[in-house]
Amino acid sequence: MKTRRIFLQKASLSAMALTVPTLTPFSTMANSISDFTREEKTLRVAIMGLGSYGTRVAEAIQSCKRVKLVGVISGTPSKVVKWREKYGIPEKNCYNYENFDAIKDNPDIDAVYVITPNALHKDEVIRVAKAGKHAICEKPMAVNAADGQEMVDACKAAGVHLLIGYRMHFEPNTLEVIRMRKAGELGEIRFFQGLAGFTIGDPTQWRLDPALSGGGAMMDIGIYSTNGARYMVGEEPIWVTAQEVKTNPEKFKEGIDETITFQLGFPSGVIASCLSTYNMNNLDRFYLNGSKGWVEMQPSTGYGPIKGMTHKGPLNEPIVTHQTVQMDEMAAIIFDGKRPEVPVNGEEGVKDMKIIDAIFQAVKTGGKVSLNLA
Missing domain, CATH: 3.30.360.10 (Dihydrodipicolinate Reductase; domain 2)
Known part of the structure; x- marks a missing residue:
């Protein structure tokens, strides 16, 4: 009888083990919830320089998952009008080369992509940095290394990213x-x-x-x-x-x-x-x-x-469309701290x-x- 009683006790414990659910550690559960609810930030970009390459980038952004074209900076009013109509850009997000420092007070813009002649990059990127916005600069970043270093230093001082358009x-x-x-x-x-x-x-x-x-x-x-x-x-x-x-x-x-x-x-x-x-x-x-x-x-x-x-x-x-991938990856660099295989x-x-x-x-x-x- 004693042997039979011990057998029944073991059998009951085995059955319970099969029916009791496995407990998930709270930390794992919290991570799963965090991953499920976390929203990827969208990088809101203004393009400076509405020429042929600026147009190419604007078109590529339309297919981005994490980037949105929200503003323009140009010295040609007629181009601004066309871009506003084509891309649905609000008038308050449109600037010229004299007044774009005012982006400092515009919370709709996270970053400015500078696509202007090479010799203008340094001053424009430094102004973008002083306005507290991230700077993306087309290559070459400047006309010499000394100017490029000034741009790097200015962005570091302002606490913003400086990324170069290495698609x-x-x-x-x-x-x-x-x-x-x-x-x-x-x-x-x-x-x-x-x-x-x-x-x-x-x-x-x-x-x-x-x-x-x-x-x-x-x-x-x-x-x-x-x-x-x-x-x-x-x-x-x-x-x-x-x-x-x-x-x-x-x-x-x-x-x-x-x-x-x-x-x-x-x-x-x-x-x-x-x-x-x-x-x-x-x-x-x-x-x-x-x-x-x-x-x-x-x-x-x-x-x-x-x-x-x-x-x-x-x-x-x-x-792939190079500029589409580039811009989405840059959003990940800015918001997620992602480190690309080759730095930009x-x-x-x-x-x-x-x-x-x-x-x-x-x-x-x-x-x-x-x-x-x-």
Whole structure:
């Protein structure tokens, strides 16, 4: 009987164990509730500069999940009217270049995307920062590294973000190549080539005015190779050499480079060989060579689709609208503290400006210029 009683007691306890629900720790439950109820903030952006690229960004924002176009800043009243009608922008969120400091008192605007000629970036970004708004600045961030550093310092002093429009830092095929390199699939990196060029048109445009552009092809598209060499190789260059060729001095006046070839040296011994030109078409190519494999991307930095081939086969990552992904990712950086695979902060922009400054110096001196990007 005693044995039978013990058996029945154990059986009853086993049955209870099967029917009593498992208790969820409160901390886990609280986290689940928090995740369920947490709302992702929307980044409310005003675009400064309503030209062709500003228009491209505005269109891309329409597909964003976390960004909304809420304001404009322009010196052309007719453009403001068109944008107000097209995007439903309230009149109180429209400014010109003289009065946009008043955004300080406008709670509808979180950030301003500066898309104006290069030489204007510094003063405009500093004014945005003083107004207490986050600044997104198109590249190149300035006309030299000293101006870029002033922008970084001003935004830090104001407690706002400064992000640079490096759309390629979020492009899926580009990120796949970086993953391959980090995973060792290419072996030891040994060489990088970056080619960027097109035949520029209208000789009266601001890109050919040194007072507004700060340079020619190097500022406009050469920066893709300086920046691309860094994230493709995975190191910071320590020296640069460069040579300039100018076949049309009337169109490409003093201070406007037509064609520059430049070389970057990296601590590991990797060499990058690059070309930037306003006088040749069909140049948009990256090539990365390692001891175990290679990658070729062509087009490599255009608006898309980006295409590429590796020793393993073609790159087949999703085709995206670069500016849409860029803006949503920037919202995550500002609101969530997200850290992208490749930085897009002001410090990143200053590094590229230091390289470009050194390239111009190397062109003038004909010698090797040392770099310190630490």
